[in-house]
Amino acid sequence: MTIIAARLQAVRSRIEAAAAAAGRSPADIGLIAVSKTFPAAAIADAHAAGQNAFGENYLQEALGKMAALSELGLEWHHIGPIQSNKTRQIAEQFQWVHGVDRLKIAERLSFSRPANLLPLQLCIQVNVSGEDSKSGVRPEEVLALAKAVSPLPRMRLRGLMAIPEPTPDTALQRSRFQLLRQVRDDIVSRGIALDTLSMGMSDDLEAAIAEGATLVRVGRAIFGERPASSD
Numbered sequence: 001m002t003i004i005a006a007r008l009q010a011v012r013s014r015i016e017a018a019a020a021a022a023g024r025s026p027a028d029i030g031l032i033a034v035s036k037t038f039p040a041a042a043i044a045d046a047h048a049a050g051q052n053a054f055g056e057n058y059l060q061e062a063l064g065k066m067a068a069l070s071e072l073g074l075e076w077h078h079i080g081p082i083q084s085n086k087t088r089q090i091a092e093q094f095q096w097v098h099g100v101d102r103l104k105i106a107e108r109l110s111f112s113r114p115a116n117l118l119p120l121q122l123c124i125q126v127n128v129s130g131e132d133s134k135s136g137v138r139p140e141e142v143l144a145l146a147k148a149v150s151p152l153p154r155m156r157l158r159g160l161m162a163i164p165e166p167t168p169d170t171a172l173q174r175s176r177f178q179l180l181r182q183v184r185d186d187i188v189s190r191g192i193a194l195d196t197l198s199m200g201m202s203d204d205l206e207a208a209i210a211e212g213a214t215l216v217r218v219g220r221a222i223f224g225e226r227p228a229s230s231d
Helices: 003-021 040-048 059-068 084-093 103-112 139-149 170-189 205-210
Strands: 030-034 053-056 075-079 096-100 120-125 155-161 196-198 215-218
Touching (some): 003 030, 003 040, 030 075, 040 059, 059 075, 084 103, 096 103, 103 120, 103 139, 120 139, 139 155, 139 170, 170 196, 170 205
Parallel strands (some): 030 215, 075 096, 096 120, 120 155
């Protein structure tokens, strides 16, 4: 067993334990392996160990990996802020986008999504911790953006995503994720169908699962340390 395979197994065990503690089925929680800054060979190792969904932040880096691994049929998730001049290639190459926080970006992604592909799956990024340095819309602005985004063609608004501030305080972790869930539930109650909460990373996935995460995004716990400290 490779190091990556062993780490994947450990992360899956954590997901199963957290789901059991929350009275949930682990089958309802998807795992995105965040592979930014790691080579295609590391992704191939993870795929050989049963992982199929991968998250990337940097477009040019991701395109190289996609070309190298095209025969594997991987599911690619773009995570993080999107520049306007990158929307066409993102719409053409990724299956999921986590991190839309402006209508203009959503409209450009919709316009650029090829008609022969399945709809682009979309999550709105919410700034649940109120940090000025963080991307994402404020919780009170999410409903208006969701109403504007959900009718756009060639994409499907699936849910919400958040990257709270790092903290060892489990209660604070849970309160941030609880806020995202409450925002999602409020939007659903107003007639917009959302089924996804993309939240939780290497250090806080248990708290996220306890509060209803349906996708967790894990990088360091699978691939190891990277030069950039976040995942």
